[in-house]
Amino acid sequence: xxxxxxxxxxxxIWLREIKKYFRERTRLLAMVGQPLLYLVIMGHxxxxxxxxxxxxxxxxxxxxxxxxxxTILFTSMFASVSxxxxxxxxxxxxxxxxxxxxxxIAVGKALGGSTTALLQGAILLALAPLAGLAxxxxxxxQILLLLFLLAFAITSFGxxxxxxxxxxxxxxxxxxxxxxxxxxxxxxxxPIGVAPEWMQAVMKLNPVAYGVDALxxxxxxxxxxxxxxxxxxxxxxxxxxxxxxxxxxxLSMRAFNRxx
Amino acid sequence: xxxxxxxxxxxxxxxAVDEVSFTVGKGGFFGFLxxxxxxxxxxxxxxxxxxxxxxxxxxxxxxxVVREPAAVRRSIGMVFQDPSLDDRLTxxxxxxxxxxxYGVARRETGPRILELLELVGLADRWNDLVKKFSGGMKRxxxxxxxxxxxxxxxxxxxxxxGLDPQTRRHIWEYIxxxxxxxxxxxxxxxxxxxxxxxxxxxxxxxxxxIVALDSPAALKATLEADLITVETRNPExxxxxxxxxLGLDAVLQGDRVIQVPAVNVADGELLPRLAAAVPGLSALExxxxxxxxxxxxxxxxxxxxxxxxxxxxxxxxxxxxxxxxR
Numbered sequence: 336x337x338x339x340x341x342x343x344x345x346x347x348i349w350l351r352e353i354k355k356y357f358r359e360r361t362r363l364l365a366m367v368g369q370p371l372l373y374l375v376i377m378g379h380x381x382x383x384x385x386x387x388x389x390x391x392x393x394x395x396x397x398x399x400x401x402x403x404x405x406t407i408l409f410t411s412m413f414a415s416v417s418x419x420x421x422x423x424x425x426x427x428x429x430x431x432x433x434x435x436x437x438x439x440i441a442v443g444k445a446l447g448g449s450t451t452a453l454l455q456g457a458i459l460l461a462l463a464p465l466a467g468l469a470x471x472x473x474x475x476x477q478i479l480l481l482l483f484l485l486a487f488a489i490t491s492f493g494x495x496x497x498x499x500x501x502x503x504x505x506x507x508x509x510x511x512x513x514x515x516x517x518x519x520x521x522x523x524x525x526p527i528g529v530a531p532e533w534m535q536a537v538m539k540l541n542p543v544a545y546g547v548d549a550l551x552x553x554x555x556x557x558x559x560x561x562x563x564x565x566x567x568x569x570x571x572x573x574x575x576x577x578x579x580x581x582x583x584x585x586l587s588m589r590a591f592n593r594x595x
Numbered sequence: 596x597x598x599x600x601x602x603x604x605x606x607x608x609x610x611a612v613d614e615v616s617f618t619v620g621k622g623g624f625f626g627f628l629x630x631x632x633x634x635x636x637x638x639x640x641x642x643x644x645x646x647x648x649x650x651x652x653x654x655x656x657x658x659x660v661v662r663e664p665a666a667v668r669r670s671i672g673m674v675f676q677d678p679s680l681d682d683r684l685t686x687x688x689x690x691x692x693x694x695x696x697y698g699v700a701r702r703e704t705g706p707r708i709l710e711l712l713e714l715v716g717l718a719d720r721w722n723d724l725v726k727k728f729s730g731g732m733k734r735x736x737x738x739x740x741x742x743x744x745x746x747x748x749x750x751x752x753x754x755x756x757g758l759d760p761q762t763r764r765h766i767w768e769y770i771x772x773x774x775x776x777x778x779x780x781x782x783x784x785x786x787x788x789x790x791x792x793x794x795x796x797x798x799x800x801x802x803x804x805i806v807a808l809d810s811p812a813a814l815k816a817t818l819e820a821d822l823i824t825v826e827t828r829n830p831e832x833x834x835x836x837x838x839x840x841l842g843l844d845a846v847l848q849g850d851r852v853i854q855v856p857a858v859n860v861a862d863g864e865l866l867p868r869l870a871a872a873v874p875g876l877s878a879l880e881x882x883x884x885x886x887x888x889x890x891x892x893x894x895x896x897x898x899x900x901x902x903x904x905x906x907x908x909x910x911x912x913x914x915x916x917x918x919x920x921r
Binding site for chain 1: 666671684
């Protein structure tokens, strides 16, 4: 009985996220438009500077997995940060007073955020040929699974942060001090291997970096440049992301059980 | 339906609710009257299991709010002071999600939603996004949602705050209608006197304490005295004469108005004597006491809006944003 209530609550929260996602076409466009700008402007601009003498290396296709991960990062963080609004002014109060386990809110939110982030990522995947990447159907399936895992990890992390943030001022702090560093230190623009020691150490703590690395693992399969662009083996990335997800999901569930 | 014994809620050093006790019977209509910050919302939150009491006990529908929170939550419908609808969903979607959360049988959900939208006069708007609704319509939808799972107790926390007088009257009619058709026990907080007057029983709360608890008529009867208001061009002399020659309590209110509390004015000779004695008399008025007077006599202060706290400011900025079509 308890388990059924838990499941229904997760579904309600998830359903709400999905319904709202499809209703907000402008947000959808903005979320796709932004990575596109990065890809076109930065990708093409920097491409000319980074003419490395490495066979199979092209800066645009190097940066592309980073941009996909960035979309997941931003969409996931925004999805979870909406909890702050919801809690003070909106629908969350309605759920908190309902006879349902609160920890289910965290799970529903994480799954909803991951689903919408995955949809955004999938749209971007259609642009892979523009970045000079040809993806096989099996690569696409692997990538989608990976994107879901990455999105779930970040949304759960965002939910932990949001549950401990009181106000919208706090939200801006999150934007500046969490999302941007996570993005810049993800290896989206430069390989982890070329960064200075201290920066590499920080990047090893960044879950997004493992997502980017995993994407390159899949996207550069069979490319002679793979050893240069990839830092970890794929299973290593997946294990780190999965472990991080489990930890964050547990923390976010606990955070919601505590919410007064 | 609600039994509260010495309920206390402290936030660090601050005592928001201080040993409050009251009971509300089945089908009752109980009102909490008091200024902002008196502890009304805190009490409701404790009864709704959203806050844990620091002391005392509270039972709702026979269930203890600390030990059986799930059973309490199933028993109550809640309308919060701040909007808690999802305004990017339609009216029906909001109600559907609620039905799922409360485990209302799928078969029953559709007809029940229809019935309630009918009851609050929103039947023709079921498929509209809530963000297109006016403040009053949102409130009505929230009331409908609170009743969807047939709760034993409906909590309404300041249900008409921020609405214009006409809309307030409108909401009020719906609440009356709901009490007739649904038979729910209603627990309401308000700082509007006229709303409290409509309740069966009223608890007057100030600084976290219940200072009086009874039916509105009985509360007003405790004042005994009616209030005579004398307006005169010569207030100093008038005040002296009323006090010394007639031996009555009198207070100066503003420049020219003197207030005189008096018992059974209507069947005495007081009015003619007063009229004859007061120099420069320009107006004389008798008024029956209101709950406002009861509050005033118990606390020495009027119920009025206190300075907007930070949450209120956040709310206002949110409303302003919503108007800009965020």
